[in-house]
Amino acid sequence: MSIALVLLALSAVFALVLGVVARTGHEMGLEQWTVGNRGFGAILVFLLLAGEIYTTFTFLGASGFAYGQGAPAYYILAYGTIAYVIGYFMLPPVWRYAKQHHLVSQPDFFAHKYDSPSLGVVVSLVDIVALIPYLVLQLTGLGIIVTAASYGAIPDWISVLIGAVVVTVYVIISGVRGSAWTAVAKDLMILAVVLFLGLWLPAHLYGGIGPMFTQIAKAKPGFLVFAAHGTSVWWFVSTVLLTALGFFMWPHSFASCYTAREEKVFRKNAMVLPLYQLILLFVYFVGFAAVLKVPGLKGAATNLALFKIVTATLPPWVVGLVGAAGVLTALVPGSMITMTAATLLSRNIYGAFNRDASDDQVVFLAKCLVPVVMAVAVYFTLTGNSTIVTLLLVGYSFVTQMFPALIASLFPRSGVTRQGAMAGIVVGVAVAAWLTFSHASVGKLLPFLPGPLKDFNVGIIALIANIVVLFAVSAVTRSAATAPAE
Secondary structure, three states, X not given: OOHHHXXXXXXXXXXXXXXXXXXXXXXXXXHHHHHHHHOEOHHHHHHHHHHHHOOHHHHHHHHHHHHHHOHHHHHHHHHHHHHHHHHHHHHHHHHHHHHHHOOOOHHHHHHHHOOOHHHHHHHHHHHHHHHHHHHHHHHHHHHHHHHHHOOOOOOHHHHHHHHHHHHHHHHHHHOHHHHHHHHHHHHHHHHHHHHHHHHHHHHHHHOOHHHHHHHHHHHXXXXXXXXXXXXXXXXXXXXXXXXXXXXXXXXXHHHHHOOEOOOHHHHHHHHHHHHXXXXXXXXXXXXXXXXHHOOOOOHXXXXXXXXXXXXXXXXXXXXXXXXXXXXXXXXXHHHHHHHHHHHHHHHHHHHHHOOOOOHHHHHHHHHHHHHHHHHHHHHHHHHOOHHHHHHHHHHHHHHHOOHHHHHHHOOOOOOOOHHHHHHHHHHHHHHHHHHHHOOOOHHHHOOOOOHHHHHOOOHHHHHHHHHHHHHHHHHHHOOOOOOOOO
């Protein structure tokens, strides 16, 4: 057995042990299992939120996007920073309201704020449709990482099954505490691995970061700047805006915010997390370093850029460490996604039809649903269902549709009704799905617009449709509807 395989195996065992030990001294009731009894300080909340930033998509996708697309990859660096600014103002009132009313999920917030269990069900369904593809992405990334880091010795399906079992066990036993503890290990490993690769590869292969970009610019003119059309500056700005608005709308990110001990945690993190985003620069450097050294990767194969250059230039024990860090980037967000999906099904779907269900019954059912959710994700991962790939593209567009209703709910006199909130979300999701499945663009839909505006991210149309319907339906129903709770 090679040293790389040993390190990969140790990372999985370590994650399992750490996740299980996290339960020690805690009774796993509903609030403890889902939101850590709202007792996490700034560091654990920071690591939970960072754990959802540095996923397999970031580890493989950011480097692969830089390798394949060049300048458009910069949007991944920018949108998180904008999201943290939004979170500085938005998350404290969300946390206060959730604590006051003992809320444990994102649909809880909407259902309680708008006094509408039906709205909670709608939000739950949208969330689940968005979450399953996101979980599939983590498992797919896990398979790629382990297969590449083991030099092909471990098939991707074996690593997917092992990862699924590890996550299932420690989520059932420890809930969000297991995710938080493994996030600590993951972030320390990622920080070390990414900084090393981002600095060493350009220095070793090109003589430095500056010379690397000089050589790429000469070999591929225009690769490092935005295109005049298509993925232009206007595409960049609109994409950053949309993804920043949707950043905290992912239900597992939203629920992570409930774990905080006090509201000032969010303001502390909002000042530090943008600096943490800078680590993405080093992920980019790895992707750019591969451009001239491992040429020819196309399409989905660009996601292999990081491991192609690592296996070509570094010894097996370093490859094993890189793979071990990559394994944790799949397991930490995967555990949060799995727990959140199971909680939505138990509390917000089952609970909506059985109002008499106790918290103990809800958490028991949620734990029973964890392996079910994971089994569904494993099935789609191993079968490679194209529908899931398509759904993944609309996942972010789906969750962003929650943003207008959420912001409106924070203003007691916004005039938005439960009917308006529900109609806006439903229409926004429907438009986002139609635009994505039809491969439409702003330029095709609105050919009369000036040239630069045609490059806007098509999700802008879905968000505008959402807002228009939200206020229009609210205006019609306002006299008969109950305004959001204060």
